[in-house]
Amino acid sequence: MTIDDNNMGRTPTLADVAGLAGVSTATVSRxxxxxxxxxxxxxxxxxxxxxxxxxxxxxxxxxxxxxxTNTIGAIIPTMENAIFARGLQSFQEELGCSGVTLLVASSSYRADLEEEQIRTLVSRGADGILLIGLHRDPKIYEFLKRQNVPVVVAWVFDPNAKVPTVGFDNFSAMKALADRVISMGHRRLSTITASPQGNDRASERLRGIYASMMEAGIPKTELSIVEAEYGIDEGGAALEQLLCKTIRPSVVMCGNDVLAVGAIAKAKELGLCVPDDISVTGFDDIEIAKISSPALTTVHVPHRRMGKEAAKMLINLVNAAKNQNSILIETSLVVRASLSSA
Amino acid sequence: MTIDDNNMGRTPTLADVAGLAGVSTATVSRxxxxxxxxxxxxxxxxxxxxxxxxxxxxxxxxxxxxxxTNTIGAIIPTMENAIFARGLQSFQEELGCSGVTLLVASSSYRADLEEEQIRTLVSRGADGILLIGLHRDPKIYEFLKRQNVPVVVAWVFDPNAKVPTVGFDNFSAMKALADRVISMGHRRLSTITASPQGNDRASERLRGIYASMMEAGIPKTELSIVEAEYGIDEGGAALEQLLCKTIRPSVVMCGNDVLAVGAIAKAKELGLCVPDDISVTGFDDIEIAKISSPALTTVHVPHRRMGKEAAKMLINLVNAAKNQNSILIETSLVVRASLSSA
DNA sequence: TAGTGAGATGTAAGCGCTTACATTAAATTT
DNA sequence: AAATTTAATGTAAGCGCTTACATCTCACTA
Structure with missing residues (x-):
């Protein structure tokens, strides 16, 4: 039995155990x-x-x-997004192997909340912290450094950052997708993205699209942009906005699979055929991408591996305090039915 | 500025602040x-x-x-399931309103892990704990009681339980759905469910199906059961198993929307038409249910409200220690295209 | 103006644990 | 068997904070 009785009116302490066992508290502690x-x-x-x-x-x-504390903290933008949940799951599993507990907080994509939570985590004595994305007030990194709390940043890869990162190259990944889209003849492009403001994943991906367009000689103005929060309904609403523009795009490149699925659903609702009337792409390659109809063309991100690597890195940092090199997680293009030639 | 310099080689303490301000530590604390x-x-x-x-x-x-600690702990079966994530989100929001922090752990549906995490949460000083489902070793409830840590159980409603619950009536909800299914002429029923072993949500729902069948005079043997873990692929695999049975069911009632969507995808893959060849139902009514094609017939559960009520109840319990009455959250049937007459 | 009491602040005793150091017991050497 | 080393245990000083209680201030009252 792991849970047993005691006949004191309060929860037992180390000293109680020592007393009962007839040894000193130091011995019990040992x-x-x-x-x-x-x-x-x-x-x-x-x-x-x-x-x-x-x-x-x-x-x-x-x-x-x-x-x-043998505790590591992580702050993710939201729990409602499957990709963070999944990456975090393997992060947690890996930590568990080393007897480390994970403390999770979500910032709702708000910088002020995130800062508050970082301080909470630190004051709770987290031995290390996992953060998503590099972009934040430099003061925060200084604070963490002064408090001697190691940090790893995930979901982005940047070997030149002042903190170790483990993630993928959002720019190149999106550029590769855009290259494919453009090579299929699309010229009137559009994107549904999270606000790039303070979100380096989003801004890098946007940059990737522009870079591809530039190489193909397509003017920047050919890309219509709608910002949307995370969610299926939000993706649908964004698509509607896109369709109001004078020039109807032939393809909509979404910042993630959830937005993409929402856009597809809305398109169908409006009587459009995907991909004949309009192509749609996503990002992340979560399960929903496969079962969407039509199946979603997207960028596959190995979230589990990323979570695992981040955990290993953080544990090393906590134990040895020697600097770790950033790790690049490779992504790959997954072309499915939602993308067709223009 | 909220984060500033100090020129000590260590993190400042209350005493440092007191020294600088020229007051006592008690005053700083106040x-x-x-x-x-x-x-x-x-x-x-x-x-x-x-x-x-x-x-x-x-x-x-x-x-x-x-x-x-002004901290409340919650243990959910998994973070990868949107319904827990969403319920938890509003739980957290409500706690935040009272200045309480949430500590989340996930048990991966394993009782032993859950017990361990309960002890962790208690030893971390959680002022209260949220648990999912009633079914667990009575010793755990005793332990919590002895430690004086209030508990609220969510996702089930049971006014007779020894701890307050806030949730819905899994039995009646599923029975209502089964009633509808049977009234549409279905006789060869099947279900894809989480293992009912130690999972009262699943077992109650199963009981609901049986109760409905009994009322309609359908023998229990007409229900084929396949157990599956949570996941789209798992739902698909379970459907395949179901189709191997000698008598092909006319309807598959799934334990949740994710399994259902997986089943639909697999059915389509196998060349079956949903709902003409086989009807499919889900449970929860998450976003994916609406955008599935065909759209999913399911049971709507107001997760956000449930999370909010649970938070309020727990805060009351922590503050006043007076007993709280269980709260019933009403569910409703949502009939969509995935269910048709047999 | 001494007396009163409320309000502001200080003093110091823990909270339950870890750990450097001191002490004692056991094992090994000579 | 005494001397020396090594292992096991004990002693006690914190860790950084809260809070009961003691003390001090000072605006009022009589």
Whole structure:
């Protein structure tokens, strides 16, 4: 049995265990944290006492005394987005292998909230922090540095950043997709994107589209842009806005699969045929991309691998404090039925 | 500026602030926790010192001394499921209104992991805990009670449970759906469900189907059951299994929308027409249900409201410790194209 | 103007744990 | 068997904060 009775009116402490076992608190502490430093017979006594009392260590007291929490914090923009959830899942799994607990917070894509949560995580004693995207007030990085809390940034790759990153090249990934789109004859382009303001993933992807257009000699003005928040309905609404423009685009390149699926649904609702009347592309390649009809052309991102690498990196940083090199996660184009020749 | 320099080699403490401001630590503490108990002039001095040093309180020390964390924990089966993510989002928002922080853990549907995480949350000093589903070892409820940590259970409604619940009646909701299915002439029924073992949501829903069949005089044997984990691909694989059975069902009632969408996709892949060859139903009514083609017949669950109510209840419990009554969240049938007459 | 009491601030004792250092016991060497 | 090393355990000083209680101020009252 792991959970047992004790007949005190309060939750048992280390001292109670020590008393019952007839040893000092230091010995009990050692039993819990480095059992090999305690002789078998003593350890047995202590373990019995722990069970007898249903003792559970007080985390806060431990953290205060040890100045270490075995906890790593992560701040993601939203929990409602499957891609963050999935990356985080493997991040957590990898941390778990090292006995580290994950603390998650979501910032709702708001910089001020994120800053607040970073401070919360630090004051809670997180040994390290995972952040999404590089773009934020430099003061925050300074703060983290001064507090001696290592950081890893995921979802972007930038070997020149002052913090290690593990992610993919948003610019190149989107440019590769745009290259393909343009090579299929599309000229009247459009995109549904998250606000690039303060979101380097979004702005890099946008830059990727422009770069491709430039190479193909298509003027920048041929790209219509609509900003949308994350969500199926938001994608649909954005598509409607796009269709109001005087020149109807032949393709809409969406910032992620969810927006894309929303756009497809809305297009069908409006009696348009995808991809005959309008092509649609996504980004991320989550499950929904495959089962969408038509199936979605998108950029595949190995989120699980990214999460895992980020975890390893952060653990190294926490343990050794030696600098880690950024890791590039390769993406790949997945061409499916939602994209056809113009 | 909220984050500023200090020229010490370590992170500043309350005592540092007190020293700089020329007051005692008690006064600084009061400035931070009950500003109205400190006179304006003093408070100003303290605030200046806080800013000057970039002071951030040490959460663990505070929790240790105050025996309160303003933190509530929640353990959900998985983060990858949109319905939990969404319910949790509004849960968190509501908590935020009261200045309470949320700590999330996911148990991967494993009872042992859940128990471990409950203990972790308690040892971290969570003032209260949100759990999904009632079914778990009674020892856990006893443990929580002894530790004086209030609990609310969500996603199920049971006025007779020993802990307050806020959720819906899984039995009636599924029975209502089955009633409709059967009234449309279906007799060869099937279901794709999470393992009902230790999952009261799943087992109640299954019971709902049986109850409906019984009323209609359909023998229990007419229901084929396949268990599947959560996921689009899992739903597809389960459908294949179902189709291997000698008697092909005319309808597949899925435990949630994600499984249902997976089943639909697989059916289409196999050349079957939904709903002409086979009808499919889901549960939850997440966004994907609307945009699926054909659109999914399902049970609508107001997750956001559920999350909000759960938060309110938990906060009351933490503050007043008076018992709360369970809250029933009403569900409703949403009939869409994926269900047709047999 | 001394007396009163409310309000502001200070003092100091913990909260439950870890850990450097001191002490004691056991194992090894000579 | 005494001397020396090594392993096991104990002692006690914090970790950074909150808060009961003591003290001090000062505007009022009588």
């Amino acid at each position: 039993c819990l944290n480095s059992p090999d430093r305690v002789v078998e017979r003593t350890r047995k006594k202590v373990e019995d006492a722990v069970l007898k009392l249903g003792y559970a260590p007080n985390f806060n007291a431990r953290a205060l005394a040890a100045k270490r | 400035c931070l926790n009950s500003p109205d108990r400190v006179v304006e002039r003093t408070r100003k001095k303290v605030e200046d010192a806080v800013l000057k040093l970039g002071y951030a309180p040490n959460f663990n020390a505070r929790a240790l001394a105050a025996k309160r």
